Amino acid sequence: xxxxxxxxxxSAAEAExxxxxxxxxxxxxxxLAENAGEAAGPSELARxxxxxxxxxxxxxxxxxxxxxxxxxxxxxxxxxKLAELGGAYLASVDQVQEFYDAAQLLPTGSVETVQLxxxxxLEMTYLARHDGRQPVRLTSQIGRRLPATxxxxxKAALASLDDTELExxxxxxxxxxxxxxxxxxxxxxxxxxxxxVRERGYAMDDEETVEGVVCFGVAIPGRRPGEGPxxxxxxxxxxxxxxxxxxxxxxxxxxxAGRLSDPLRADRARRSVAVPGAG
Amino acid sequence: xxxxxxxxxxSAAEAExxxxxxxxxxxxxxxLAENAGEAAGPSELARxxxxxxxxxxxxxxxxxxxxxxxxxxxxxxxxxKLAELGGAYLASVDQVQEFYDAAQLLPTGSVETVQLxxxxxLEMTYLARHDGRQPVRLTSQIGRRLPATxxxxxKAALASLDDTELExxxxxxxxxxxxxxxxxxxxxxxxxxxxxVRERGYAMDDEETVEGVVCFGVAIPGRRPGEGPxxxxxxxxxxxxxxxxxxxxxxxxxxxAGRLSDPLRADRARRSVAVPGAG
DNA sequence: GCCGATCGTCCAGCATACTGAACAGACGGC
DNA sequence: GCCGTCTGTTCAGTATGCTGGACGATCGGC
Numbered sequence: 178x179x180x181x182x183x184x185x186x187x188s189a190a191e192a193e194x195x196x197x198x199x200x201x202x203x204x205x206x207x208x209l210a211e212n213a214g215e216a217a218g219p220s221e222l223a224r225x226x227x228x229x230x231x232x233x234x235x236x237x238x239x240x241x242x243x244x245x246x247x248x249x250x251x252x253x254x255x256x257x258k259l260a261e262l263g264g265a266y267l268a269s270v271d272q273v274q275e276f277y278d279a280a281q282l283l284p285t286g287s288v289e290t291v292q293l294x295x296x297x298x299l300e301m302t303y304l305a306r307h308d309g310r311q312p313v314r315l316t317s318q319i320g321r322r323l324p325a326t327x328x329x330x331x332k333a334a335l336a337s338l339d340d341t342e343l344e345x346x347x348x349x350x351x352x353x354x355x356x357x358x359x360x361x362x363x364x365x366x367x368x369x370x371x372x373x374v375r376e377r378g379y380a381m382d383d384e385e386t387v388e389g390v391v392c393f394g395v396a397i398p399g400r401r402p403g404e405g406p407x408x409x410x411x412x413x414x415x416x417x418x419x420x421x422x423x424x425x426x427x428x429x430x431x432x433x434a435g436r437l438s439d440p441l442r443a444d445r446a447r448r449s450v451a452v453p454g455a456g
Numbered sequence: 457x458x459x460x461x462x463x464x465x466x467s468a469a470e471a472e473x474x475x476x477x478x479x480x481x482x483x484x485x486x487x488l489a490e491n492a493g494e495a496a497g498p499s500e501l502a503r504x505x506x507x508x509x510x511x512x513x514x515x516x517x518x519x520x521x522x523x524x525x526x527x528x529x530x531x532x533x534x535x536x537k538l539a540e541l542g543g544a545y546l547a548s549v550d551q552v553q554e555f556y557d558a559a560q561l562l563p564t565g566s567v568e569t570v571q572l573x574x575x576x577x578l579e580m581t582y583l584a585r586h587d588g589r590q591p592v593r594l595t596s597q598i599g600r601r602l603p604a605t606x607x608x609x610x611k612a613a614l615a616s617l618d619d620t621e622l623e624x625x626x627x628x629x630x631x632x633x634x635x636x637x638x639x640x641x642x643x644x645x646x647x648x649x650x651x652x653v654r655e656r657g658y659a660m661d662d663e664e665t666v667e668g669v670v671c672f673g674v675a676i677p678g679r680r681p682g683e684g685p686x687x688x689x690x691x692x693x694x695x696x697x698x699x700x701x702x703x704x705x706x707x708x709x710x711x712x713a714g715r716l717s718d719p720l721r722a723d724r725a726r727r728s729v730a731v732p733g734a735g
Numbered sequence: 736g737c738c739g740a741t742c743g744t745c746c747a748g749c750a751t752a753c754t755g756a757a758c759a760g761a762c763g764g765c
Numbered sequence: 766g767c768c769g770t771c772t773g774t775t776c777a778g779t780a781t782g783c784t785g786g787a788c789g790a791t792c793g794g795c
Contacts, residue, residue, distance in 0.1 A: 196752080231745090
């Protein structure tokens with residue numbers, strides 16, 4: 178059950194939208210996503226969002242008619258059309274398609290967990306995952322968001338920004354979210370870490386996201402102006418990150434990044450002629 | 457580029473929504489998903505949907521502010537938040553979580569492509585996929601929709617419906633969509649096929665989706681009332697569907713279906729204590 | 736089995752979000 | 766280089782979608 182909470186205005190920009198109903202619908206979806214799996218009724222949603230109950234009910238019914246949410250009893254939960262749209266988004270990102278092909282060809286990294294993410298503000302959204310042969314599954318689910326400052330992908334992506342853009346994103350930030358005792362907590366520490374990343378050519382997450390797990394990451398520039406940088410990472414148990422393997426994995430990441438960065442790719446039309454799949 | 461098309465009213469229910477802006481926003485997302493990868497401007501969207509240009513622009517800006525669509529130049533394409541919401545939806549479906557665990561434990565099927573889908577009307581939406589060890593990737597992408605009548609999952613799911621529900625879904629259907637020359641094209645042929653499925657205990661797609669590829673599927677009942685039935689399938693090249701392997705794969709599917717059907721699952725709380733992932 | 740609380744739904748009035756036309760800029764072609 | 770056609774954006778007026786309150790159904794507790 179969703180815990181009651183005082184009135185909040187979800188995602189600030191509410192006040193000045195030219196299509197308030199749409200913005201509110203988005204806030205509803207966000208709220209349902211935070212408590213995925215649990216259904217919430219109109220009253221509860223209205224209380225949480227600080228919006229009139231009737232409006233919420235109208236919007237939810239419209240969302241339900243389209244399949245964006247599904248009715249569970251009298252409440253609402255995320256709907257199956259979101260899987261369809263999410264899949265369509267992922268299919269529309271060229272880097273995702275190429276990532277799957279390229280990741281399994283990596284000489285050393287193909288047996289590890291390799292992931293692709295995109296920077297969004299100060300968070301990373303994970304877009305694709307190559308599951309290696311390791312029995313332990315340490316991976317984030319696709320679509321999951323993690324703070325950029327505690328992940329190898331995030332630090333690599335932030336380090337690839339020019340200084341003015343970086344300062345813009347850090348403006349007003351006083352404290353950084355931490356997931357373990359090793360997570361970077363201060364902006365000052367982050368700055369020096371990013372300097373190291375730029376110098377070294379790759380980023381490292383040394384148990385900053387999960388104890389006992391390390392990640393290595395490199396940035397992948399976007400192909401269109403304004404398109405936030407991407408980053409690829411390899412995740413493995415710290416005990417497996419031996420001195421002889423790590424350099425090979427770093428090489429693999431640079432190889433992968435090179436392939437995903439290169440706009441000269443002959444298989445541009447591959448997607449449109451691909452086998453439509455079977456079920 | 458999107459081809460021009462005459463005015464159409466996307467997904468009929470437009471006329472009588474109590475939150476028209478939300479319904480329109482959904483229609484926009486649908487349209488962008490159909491032509492994923494290509495950006496579309498307000499004018500083009502307005503023409504396609506038969507709606508005022510200004511309204512479309514307002515809605516698109518609201519969607520862009522939330523990340524549900526992204527701006528590409530002056531046009532719009534699907535946004536990264538859809539990946540987040542889609543992932544949250546998939547995480548909210550208990551069967552998906554259990555599917556990943558169960559599929560890789562199948563004695564014979566774990567080396568093949570195993571998929572999970574849900575019935576929606578007369579289409580299947582693919583929710584999860586276990587990639588086997590086969591070099592050829594025959595899989596649909598997650599979120600993809602295929603006609604239920606040409607897929608093993610779809611026929612298994614339809615066969616699990618009671619007659620009144622089945623007739624309701626087939627009402628008014630004259631012709632069935634076909635993907636290959638072997639696809640079922642008539643409702644009469646479908647009825648007799650479903651009778652065979654019920655008798656036999658599993659469904660088969662014999663090159664009805666893709667030439668040279670066969671699938672076997674079994675239904676998995678939903679756990680909540682009104683929740684459309686699920687189905688699992690195993691996909692393989694027809695040349696690999698030998699008489700000694702197929703019975704083993706069918707056994708695996710029934711095993712899988714049994715595990716996903718059984719509401720008595722001790723790992724119910726697993727999701728809430730799972731490792732949050734690393735990046 | 737009664738009652739209180741809370742739920743989801745309905746309806747009419749008002750404020751507001753939507754509409755339609757006019758605006759300036761960017762291409763592309765004869 | 767000009768012009769026709771397209772784009773995306775802006776703005777004021779009005780129809781319309783949103784709001785708040787009341788209704789009936791449901792659940793939980795003393």
